[in-house]
Amino acid sequence: MNSKGIDHSGLTFRRDYFGDLKAWQALVDLLKDTFDIDIGPLQQMGGPDSSSMPFGWFAADGRLGANLSAFAMPLVINGRTVNAASFQSGAVRPPWRGRGLYRDLTQKALAWCEEKGFETIVLYTDKPALYAPYGFHALPMHAYSGQAPVPVASGRPARTLDPSQPADLSLLQAALKRRVPVSETLAVVESTAMFLINTRLDPSVRLSFVEDSQAVIAWKMDGDRFILLDVVAQEVPTLAEIIGSLGLGPAVAEVLFRPDRLGWEGRAQTTGGSTRFMIRASDEITLDAPAMPSPMADF
Incomplete structure (x- = not known):
C-alpha cells in the first residue's frame, strides 16, 4: 500500500492503452462482466474516440482490475460551445474493490483533463455520491x-x-x-x-x-x-x-x-430511471431551458 492509501499490490498501472488489442479486450471483458455491456463491436465501427485516454490497473494475468477512461466531447450549453471532456467505462472488479483504486484513477483522469485544458467534465452514473466530492453535480434531465x-x-x-x-x-x-x-x-x-x-x-x-x-x-x-x-x-x-x-x-x-x-x-x-447526468465546471451551470443530451450520446 502506498502513502496515499491506494493498495495496488499485484497490479500495474497503464494509460493510453487502446492501441494494444489485448489491453482493449481486457476493457471489453471488464465492462461485459461488470455491466453486461459489450463495446467490442466498436472496433469494427471505426474504433474508440481518437481522443480517448484510458487509465487502468492491470493484473499480471492481463485482466483489467480497475479502469476509468476520459475523452473529448465538446458540447453546446446555452448556445455556447464548451470544451468538455467525458468520463466513461468506470469499473472495478470485485477482488480489487475497497482498495482506493477507483479514487486513484479518478484523480489521474482529473489531472489529465486539467493538463489538456478542458473547462468542463461530464459523466453518466447511477452513483452520484461517488463523484460529488470531486465537484460534480447532477443536472436535471427533461x-x-x-x-x-x-x-x-x-x-x-x-x-x-x-x-x-x-x-x-x-x-x-x-x-x-x-x-x-x-x-x-x-x-x-x-x-x-x-x-x-x-x-x-x-x-x-x-x-x-x-x-x-x-x-x-x-x-x-x-x-x-x-x-x-x-x-x-x-x-x-x-x-x-x-x-x-x-x-x-x-x-x-x-x-x-x-x-x-x-x-x-x-x-x-x-426523465425516470436511476442514471444521472453530472457535470463539473469552474462556474456553476444552469440550463436556460429544460433539456437533456440525446440518448445516442449516452456513455
Whole structure:
C-alpha cells in the first residue's frame, strides 16, 4: 500500500492503452462482466474516440482490475460551445474493490483533463455520491412530449440505415462528423463513437436516412407514440418533416432532447430511471431551458 492509501499490490498501472488489442479486450471483458455491456463491436465501427485516454490497473494475468477512461466531447450549453471532456467505462472488479483504486484513477483522469485544458467534465452514473466530492453535480434531465404534428409529405421516403453494412456505416460516419448540434440548450457537437456503439447496445433503435435533407434519424415507436432520439444533419428538419419522411402518423411525439430546432413544442417532463447526468465546471451551470443530451450520446 502506498502513502496515499491506494493498495495496488499485484497490479500495474497503464494509460493510453487502446492501441494494444489485448489491453482493449481486457476493457471489453471488464465492462461485459461488470455491466453486461459489450463495446467490442466498436472496433469494427471505426474504433474508440481518437481522443480517448484510458487509465487502468492491470493484473499480471492481463485482466483489467480497475479502469476509468476520459475523452473529448465538446458540447453546446446555452448556445455556447464548451470544451468538455467525458468520463466513461468506470469499473472495478470485485477482488480489487475497497482498495482506493477507483479514487486513484479518478484523480489521474482529473489531472489529465486539467493538463489538456478542458473547462468542463461530464459523466453518466447511477452513483452520484461517488463523484460529488470531486465537484460534480447532477443536472436535471427533461424530455418533451405532446401531440404529434401533422406529417409533411416528403419527396422521397426515408430508407433504413444498417451500420453493419460498410456503405451505410461510411454514410453514417460522414454525417456524424459534419452534423450540427441537435439543440442549442444542451447537445453534443460531435460524439461519433458513442452514437455508433449505442446503435449496437440498444437494438430497438431504428436508423433512417432522409435523402432530401441528408439527415439521419434515430427513432423508436411505442404503440402510437413516436420517440425521437437524435437527428444527425447539417440542417435539422422539422418534426413534421421527419415524421412525414418516415411515412408515420403517430398520435403522440416524444423528443429526448430539447426540440428548439424542430418547429414543434412539447411539454417538458423529467426523465425516470436511476442514471444521472453530472457535470463539473469552474462556474456553476444552469440550463436556460429544460433539456437533456440525446440518448445516442449516452456513455
